[in-house]
Amino acid sequence: METIDCAIIGAGVVGLAIARRLALAGREVVILEAEDAFGTHTSARNSEVIHAGIYYATGSMKARLCVQGRKQLYQYCAEHNVNHQRIGKVIVACDETEIAGLKKYKAQAETNGVDDLRLLTQAELAEMEPAVRCVAGFLSPSTGIIDSHGLMLSYLGEAEDRGAMLALSSPVLSGKVGSDGIVLNVGVGGAEPMTVKCRTVIISAGLNAPAVARTIEGIPPSTIPPTYYAIGHYYTLATKAPFNRLIYPVARPDWLGVHVTIDLGGRVKFGPDFEWTDRVDYKFDERREASFYKAIRHYYPGLQDGTLNPGYTGIRPRITGPDEPVQDFTFHGPADHEVKGLVALYGIESPGLTSSLAIADHVAQLAGI
Numbered sequence: 001m002e003t004i005d006c007a008i009i010g011a012g013v014v015g016l017a018i019a020r021r022l023a024l025a026g027r028e029v030v031i032l033e034a035e036d037a038f039g040t041h042t043s044a045r046n047s048e049v050i051h052a053g054i055y056y057a058t059g060s061m062k063a064r065l066c067v068q069g070r071k072q073l074y075q076y077c078a079e080h081n082v083n084h085q086r087i088g089k090v091i092v093a094c095d096e097t098e099i100a101g102l103k104k105y106k107a108q109a110e111t112n113g114v115d116d117l118r119l120l121t122q123a124e125l126a127e128m129e130p131a132v133r134c135v136a137g138f139l140s141p142s143t144g145i146i147d148s149h150g151l152m153l154s155y156l157g158e159a160e161d162r163g164a165m166l167a168l169s170s171p172v173l174s175g176k177v178g179s180d181g182i183v184l185n186v187g188v189g190g191a192e193p194m195t196v197k198c199r200t201v202i203i204s205a206g207l208n209a210p211a212v213a214r215t216i217e218g219i220p221p222s223t224i225p226p227t228y229y230a231i232g233h234y235y236t237l238a239t240k241a242p243f244n245r246l247i248y249p250v251a252r253p254d255w256l257g258v259h260v261t262i263d264l265g266g267r268v269k270f271g272p273d274f275e276w277t278d279r280v281d282y283k284f285d286e287r288r289e290a291s292f293y294k295a296i297r298h299y300y301p302g303l304q305d306g307t308l309n310p311g312y313t314g315i316r317p318r319i320t321g322p323d324e325p326v327q328d329f330t331f332h333g334p335a336d337h338e339v340k341g342l343v344a345l346y347g348i349e350s351p352g353l354t355s356s357l358a359i360a361d362h363v364a365q366l367a368g369i
């Protein structure tokens, strides 16, 4: 049987950040990825926003790792030439009833250590974002945009420079916790799976993380959270960007509302919306068009008929369901499941991309590395 020092299950942005972190610490790393390329799931289907850390609950892992990860990410991008832009974002109240929500954000942001938000006067808003209809707003100067594929390439390149290996088309099918390591059965296309014994295993399998954990005998089932999926659609704008920054309306309790992001090529995207689903199916449901026009015109009344094009979808990996409070990022180390050498990541939805470097540090600590 082959032996591996550290196996990382999943080559999304988080798995690759962890691979880089462990490889830099001098560990031998193999990344096991089910697909035939890295980063084809949630890491390729998100808003590519570097979040400031405004919304997340006080003391949550999301708040802590987003604020810390955002600082690390800007520094990393500058040092490694990853394409990004500190474009800034404006959060707007479209009528008087939304102003209370806006004030709550400012207070929450300050509690989270985001201390650069600036309230804008209506005159400033009109000058900065003339296309946006609103009565109040504030600027988040440290919100940015990033080339997520470029980031993943950079993480992978650094990990490989330190000897890490990416094994594509290598789904982890099952496993077993033993006294001297964790055995994984990996599908490599042949009749029989390949069996490898690992000293450290990191489950970073995104939407599939609880399912992967359930196939590994010896992880107490009671510690594995349930799986829920929530799909979000993005429409793109056919015309030139009428905005200079990202525009976010006041959010709903469990998602951020149909907001405006601009990619590094200057293309405007609206979304994502939010709907529970029971499967990983990225098919675009074009029946959403009318609801997008309505939501967008709330703050951008100049939106012309016929200018929205279907873009793409992404699916949020949730571990709490409808009518339950929104989960935090969840990390289970040996203290949680009593399996030596195992760290499992669950529910790594937004702001997982922003937080990736901070998550990698946290996981390394849980793994005792």
Ligand SMILES: Cc1cc2nc3c(=O)[nH]c(=O)nc-3n(C[C@H](O)[C@H](O)[C@H](O)COP(=O)(O)OP(=O)(O)OC[C@H]3O[C@@H](n4cnc5c(N)ncnc54)[C@H](O)[C@@H]3O)c2cc1C
Binding pocket: 009, 010, 011, 012, 013, 014, 015, 016, 032, 033, 034, 035, 038, 039, 040, 041, 042, 043, 044, 045, 046, 047, 048, 049, 050, 051, 170, 171, 172, 173, 204, 205, 206, 207, 208, 209, 212, 232, 272, 313, 314, 315, 316, 317, 348, 349, 350, 351, 352, 353, 354, 355
């Ligand atoms: C709609 C949407 C918008 C978002 N916008 C933002 C944003 O603007 N900013 C931000 O910071 N965050 C954002 N996020 C969150 C961010 O995209 C994710 O947190 C991040 O991409 C998660 O990365 P990951 O590596 O955990 O998961 P993934 O990218 O899903 O990677 C998991 C990998 O595991 C592999 N895998 C699964 N099962 C197995 C198996 N059995 N064996 C081997 N490999 C396996 C998969 O093939 C996949 O490649 C958004 C998320 C969504 C859904």
